[in-house]
Structures are given as structure tokens and as C-alpha cells.
Amino acid sequence: MKVLVTEEKIREAVERLGKKISEDFKDEEHLLIIPILKGAFVFAADLIREINRDVEVEFVRSSSYVNTESSGKVKTSIYISTDVKNKTIILVEDIVETGITLENLTNILLSSGAKDVRICALLDKPMKRKVEIDVDYIGIEIPDSFVVGYGLDYNNKYRNLKDICILDEESK
Ligand code: 5GP
Ligand code: MG
Numbered sequence: 001m002k003v004l005v006t007e008e009k010i011r012e013a014v015e016r017l018g019k020k021i022s023e024d025f026k027d028e029e030h031l032l033i034i035p036i037l038k039g040a041f042v043f044a045a046d047l048i049r050e051i052n053r054d055v056e057v058e059f060v061r062s063s064s065y066v067n068t069e070s071s072g073k074v075k076t077s078i079y080i081s082t083d084v085k086n087k088t089i090i091l092v093e094d095i096v097e098t099g100i101t102l103e104n105l106t107n108i109l110l111s112s113g114a115k116d117v118r119i120c121a122l123l124d125k126p127m128k129r130k131v132e133i134d135v136d137y138i139g140i141e142i143p144d145s146f147v148v149g150y151g152l153d154y155n156n157k158y159r160n161l162k163d164i165c166i167l168d169e170e171s172k
Contacts, residue, residue, distance in 0.1 A: 001165035004147055005140055010122070010164065013139035014043065017120060018050020020137060021090065026053060032087045034080070036105070037061040039094035042151030042159065043122045043139075047092060058082050062101050078108060085113035090137075094152050095123040098130035106133070123147070123164070 025031050033055045035044035041059075048055055060078045089109055093102060096119075106117045120137035127144055142164075148154050149161030154172065158165070 001148070001161075001168050001171055003163045004142060004145070004166050005123075005150075005164040007162040009140070010150055011046075013122065014046045015050050017122075017137050017139055018047055018052075021047075021120065022050075022052045025088065028088050030056070030087045032056045032058060032082070032084065032089045033092060034058050034060055034089055034105075034109075035092040036094075036101070038159075039151050039153065040092050040122075043094055044092045047120070056082065056087075060105065062105060078105065083113075084109055086115045088116045088118070089114050090118045090120050093119065093121040094150075095125065095142075095147070096121045096133075096135055096138075097125050097128040099133040099135075100131055102135075103131045103133050122150075 031053065033044065033048060035041055035057070037059050038061070048057060058080050060080060062078065091102060091105055096102060102119055106119070109117050118136040119133065121135050122139040124135060124138045124141050125144055126141060146154070146167045147164050148158035148167050149164045151159050152164065153159045154167050158171070
């Protein structure tokens, strides 16, 4: 498979994001980091170790059902075992494409009483965006190809690759 983002470039991006988040939230009382499973677990594990302040971590799994027949609406159901009321939250995502997943989660968290919801994504495919969302922290912009590795999968394979690679035909 062709390497798109090397392990080293990933590390640089993660360090930069962690540093920025540490600065931006140094005076915030409570910071809750919510990685979106499964894809973001590798990124989040590295990211939180670049944040030099207290953080609470909770995971969500976003299952989106796209109703292609009618409106193309996405339903997201989440369960979080902590109270989000008055907390500043950073949603951690592996990659943003249409933005629908993040828009949904943000709305759910805000309506549950979160003080503020920010978004941190390792990868961004801006040309695929369908809804307008503010991605506050972006690691690396990539072209419109399907990528795997560093947590990202193809049918649950390749999450363990150290680099981010473009999935080729032979690897499907
Ligand atoms: P969206 O922004 O369209 O709501 O969804 C983004 C989600 O689609 C990501 O969390 C990820 O699960 C999946 N996704 C989008 N692009 C890719 C890609 O290139 N590779 C992989 N493995 N997943 C992707
Ligand atoms: Mg995902």
C-alpha cells in the first residue's frame, strides 16, 4: 500500500495539536476528552499524552444509520457514563468527511448541557463536507482517497499500521 502520511508526520501533527490544546485550555476548570470509537482510539491515546493538564476521558461509539431512501438523515445514539453538564468537551475524531457524525454528536452533547464542544480531528477531507461544522483542531488535510492505518480500518483490518496508507485494490 502507498504511504500517504508517515509515522513521523503523524507524530509531528499530534504533538502540535496536544500543545495547542494544552495552551488553549490551561485555564479551563474541567476538560473532558471524548474519542469517537473505534477509529480514533489510536490517535486519542497519543494525543492525551501530549496534553499537559488534567483531562477526563470518556468514549462514545457513534452508529450512524443513513436513510438513503428519504432525507439522508443520520441517527446517532450515544451513551456516556459521566455527566457532561457544564463541562468543556473535545470530541476526538480520526477523520472528518461529510461532517454529519460530528454535527450530530455536538448537538447531542450541547443539548445534554455541555458548556462547550470543540472538535479535534487528525485527518480532514474538506472537499467531502456536506454540513458546515467548525473543526477547531485539524492535524493533516488529505485528498479524497480512502485511507487506513493508525486506527483507521477497512472492514476492521489495518488499524495496526503505523503509517496512514491509501487502500489499494489488492488489499481489499
Ligand atoms: P462523516 O464526517 O462523513 O460523518 O464521517 C467520518 C467517518 O467516516 C470517520 O469517522 C470514519 O469512520 C469514516 N471515514 C471517512 N473517510 C474514511 C477513510 O478514508 N478511511 C476510513 N477508514 N474511514 C473513513
Ligand atoms: Mg469514525
